[in-house]
Amino acid sequence: xxxxxxxxxxxxxxxxxxxxxxxxxxxxxxxxxxxxxxxxxxxxxxxxxxxxxxxxxxxxxxxxxxxxxxxxxxxxxxxxxxxxxxxxxxxxxxxxxxxxxxxxxxxxxxxxxxxxxxxxxxxxxxxxxxxxxxxxxxxxxxxxxxxxxxxxxxxxxxxxxxxxxxxx
Numbered sequence: 001x002x003x004x005x006x007x008x009x010x011x012x013x014x015x016x017x018x019x020x021x022x023x024x025x026x027x028x029x030x031x032x033x034x035x036x037x038x039x040x041x042x043x044x045x046x047x048x049x050x051x052x053x054x055x056x057x058x059x060x061x062x063x064x065x066x067x068x069x070x071x072x073x074x075x076x077x078x079x080x081x082x083x084x085x086x087x088x089x090x091x092x093x094x095x096x097x098x099x100x101x102x103x104x105x106x107x108x109x110x111x112x113x114x115x116x117x118x119x120x121x122x123x124x125x126x127x128x129x130x131x132x133x134x135x136x137x138x139x140x141x142x143x144x145x146x147x148x149x150x151x152x153x154x155x156x157x158x159x160x161x162x163x164x165x166x167x168x
Contacts (some may be wrong), residue, residue: 040140045073045110050137054128057143060119064145068117068125071140073110074100087130089117097132110139116146133147 030081060066066067068089077083087095094115102112117125129136 004024017160019148029115040071040112040142044071044140045075048075048137048139052130052136054126057125057127058123058124060123060143061145062119062121062123064119065107065141066119067119067144068115068127069112069117069125069142070095070115070138071110071112071142072104072137073098073139074104074107078132079100079106082134084131084133086130086132087136087138088126089115089129090120090126091128100137102144112142 023158049135070087074083076100080099084097084099085095086093087098095113100111101107103113119125127141129138
């Protein structure tokens with residue numbers, strides 16, 4: 001997997017992340033085996049960020065297209081319908097009442113949902129999560145330049161990701 005990978009743990013080793021006060025700082029370790037096609041590193045599915053929050057991904061090429069892959073694994077609830085949430089990218093809702101258990105086929109199974117996004121004039125992509133039933137959550141975010149983009153691959157830096165509460 002090439003591109004920018006963001007691990008959303010307070011103790012992130014791959015990419016430092018700060019999220020808003022509305023996002024509970026969480027480092028959840030789950031030692032169960034999780035499968036997903038073209039997975040992120042296994043440690044990604046062992047930590048999560050939950051609550052209502054927005055992450056701003058900086059240092060992208062303004063106007064370029066990217067694939068945003070959101071990585072999920074339900075390791076707390078055991079059946080469909082117990083956690084539902086909405087996800088938006090750049091202000092446009094991309095997942096409505098998303099249920100990880102239903103989409104992945106059960107608990108402790110990972111799933112990655114891909115979306116297309118264009119970096120704004122500041123070179124950022126904004127991802128917002130809002131709970132519908134219980135808390136919204138994500139295990140990881142993968143940002144990869146689209147093949148048609150003339151830009152060079154994104155390189156991770158030490159700069160933290162800016163995060164803010166979702167718009168009301």
